[in-house]
Amino acid sequence: MSERIYNFSPGPATLPPSVLQEAATDIVNFHDKGIGLIELSHRSKEFMAVAEETEGLIRELLQVPDNYKVLFLQGGASSQFYMVPMNLLGTGKKATYLNTGAWSKKAIKEAKLFGDIKVAYSSEESTYNRVPTDDDYSVATESEYLYFVTNNTIYGTQFADMPKSDTMLVADMSSDILSRPVDVSRFGIIFAGAQKNMGPAGVTVVILRDDLLDCNAETVPTMLRYKTHADKDSMFNTPPCFSIYCVGRVMNWLKEQGGVAAMEKINQRKAGILYDAIDGTDFYRGHAEKASRSLMNISFNLPTPELEARFISEAAAVGFDGLKGHRSIGGCRASIYNAFPEEGVQKLVDFMADFAEKNG
C-alpha cells in the first residue's frame, strides 16, 4: 500500500505531508549547502537559525510573554513529572494536583518525592471519564502551584476551560498544545512532548516563567535544573536537533493554516463530526462525559469487545490505522490532532455508519 493511510494514532501521530517532504529533502542536503540536516553541528549558524526560528514560531503562535523561556528538552513529558517538583518544591513546600488520568497519576507519584502533594480531585473511580469544574475541588492553601493535564489522551477528556484558581498553574499539555489559544500568563510552566501536536518524538517543549529559574536546591544535578538550559538557550549539551527542526516546520505549517485560533475552529468541527456520529446511534457510546469531551482524542465503545475487535480490524483493512483504544480502558479511540485531515474524519464517520448498519 503506497497510498497514504489515515493515521489515528495517539502519538507519535500523523504530521502534515508537506513537513515530511521538507524533512526528506533537508536530511539529504540542507538548504542546498552540501550537508545533511542531521549532520549539522548544533553550534553551526545553520542549526542555530533553525532553533531560533522554531522558538520564535512557538512564541508567536502561543503569544508567549517576554518573561517566559521556551526550552527544548529531552526525556519526554514523563521527565517533567519529576523536574517540575524537583525545581519548584522542596521540604515543606506544597502543591495541589488534579488526578484526571494515567499521566496525572504518574506525575503525582513523582511529585511526592519532592514535596507535600495534595490531590484535590480524582475521577479515577469512574475510569477517568471526566475532568472537574472549578466547583469540584479546592486548591490547598499555600500551594506553590496547581498541576493538571489539559487533555487526557487515553480517556478522551479535556478541560474546556482552564481552572480559574489564583494559584499559579502548571500544565501538561502534551496532547492539546497549540490546538487552541491559551493565556500563557496564567501558567508558571507549560510542557508538552512533541509527538502529538508538534512533531516527531524526541523533544519536549517547556514554557516557563523566568522567575522560576532560581528555585533549585544545591543537590539537583546540573542537567535537571531549568536554569542550566535556559541560560544556554537549550544548547547546554547537544539538543535533539532533528526533532526541533521538525517542530519548526510544523509550526510554520500551523501558521499557514491561520494559527491556533483558526485551528481551534477546525478542531471543533472535526471532533463535532465524530461526536455527532457517536451520539446519533446507540451502537457507539462515548467514554467521556459530554462536558468533558476532548477535541483531540475521541474514546468510544461498541456493544461488545468482539465487535470492537472486528471494527478495528476492518477499519485497518481499508486504511484507518491506530483506532485501538488504550489497553487500560479498551474500546476504540480516534486521535485527531491538528494535522489530522478533516476528510479522514468524514471517511471514518461513513465507515462507522456502514459498520453499525451491518453489525447493529
Added chain:
Amino acid sequence: MSERIYNFSPGPATLPPSVLQEAATDIVNFHDKGIGLIELSHRSKEFMAVAEETEGLIRELLQVPDNYKVLFLQGGASSQFYMVPMNLLGTGKKATYLNTGAWSKKAIKEAKLFGDIKVAYSSEESTYNRVPTDDDYSVATESEYLYFVTNNTIYGTQFADMPKSDTMLVADMSSDILSRPVDVSRFGIIFAGAQKNMGPAGVTVVILRDDLLDCNAETVPTMLRYKTHADKDSMFNTPPCFSIYCVGRVMNWLKEQGGVAAMEKINQRKAGILYDAIDGTDFYRGHAEKASRSLMNISFNLPTPELEARFISEAAAVGFDGLKGHRSIGGCRASIYNAFPEEGVQKLVDFMADFAEKNG
C-alpha cells in the same frame, strides 16, 4: 553549493550518504506502508521491529554478552553523568574517576552529589594533552567502579588500551564507540551519545550489566532508574524513534563495511595519514602526546592564531567544514569518525601541504 562538503564537525557529525537517503525515503513513506517513519506509533509492530533490529545490530557489532542490557535513553551523555552515580552510588559508596578532559570533569562534578569520589588522575594542568597509563594512578580501594572517558573529543586524546584494573569499568564512549572492538564484559556501564559515531543527536545508547539494575534508592525518580527502562525495553515512555531508526541504519552500514574490526583498521589508516602530515612539518603541531593520540579527533595548531583563522576560513571556502578547534583550546580539529570518508582525509592533507607551503 549542492556538492557534498567534507564535514569534520565533532558532532553532530557526518553520516553515510546511503543512510541519509534511506531516512529521506522512510520519512515520507515507511517501507511503502503509506505512513511516514516519524508518524509511526512507537508501539506499532513496524517501529518495534526497527528498535529490535537496532539493538540486535549493536549487540552483534560489539559482541555484547547476554547479561547486558542495551538501552536507548534521552538527555545525552551529560545525563549519564548523574544517572550513573545516582543508580550505582549512595551515602558512603566510593568511585574512582580519571580526569582527562572537559567531559570527565563534568562527570566528576555530578558524581560528587551522590557518593565519595576519588579523582585518581588528572591531566588538566597540561590542557588535557594526555591520558594516563596504568602506572599513572591507583584505583581507590572499595571503589564501586572506575570511571573514564575513552576518547576526549576536544583535546584529541584516546585510551589506546583500556585500564587493566580489576575494578568494574564505567566508560563514556560517546566519541569512539564502535570505532574499534572492545571487551564489553570488563565494563559495568558503557554509554554514548549517538551524534558522533552512531547517528543523529537525540538518543544515548547505554549498555549495562543486568546485575546493576537493582541498585536504586527509593528517592530516585522513576524515569532516572535504569531498571525502569530495562524492564520495558526502552519503551517505558515514547522513545526518540527517529534517532533510534537512524542508529539502526548506521549499524547496518557499519556491518556492511566489515564491522568494528575492519573499521578500526580504516580508522588507523585515516588518522595515520593526518598525523603523518602533522609530524612531517614544523608548521603543524599536534596537541596530544603521541602515545595518547586519538584516531577520531585530531587537534592541532598552526604557528599563530592568525594563521589558524586563515586556515579554517580558506578550508571552508573549498568545502572542508567544521575544522575550528573547541573554544577551550583553540586551534584546529579534524573529527574523522567512522563515517568520514578516507578520500576526504587525503584531500585535507593535500590542502594542508599547500597551505603550509604558501604560509610557512
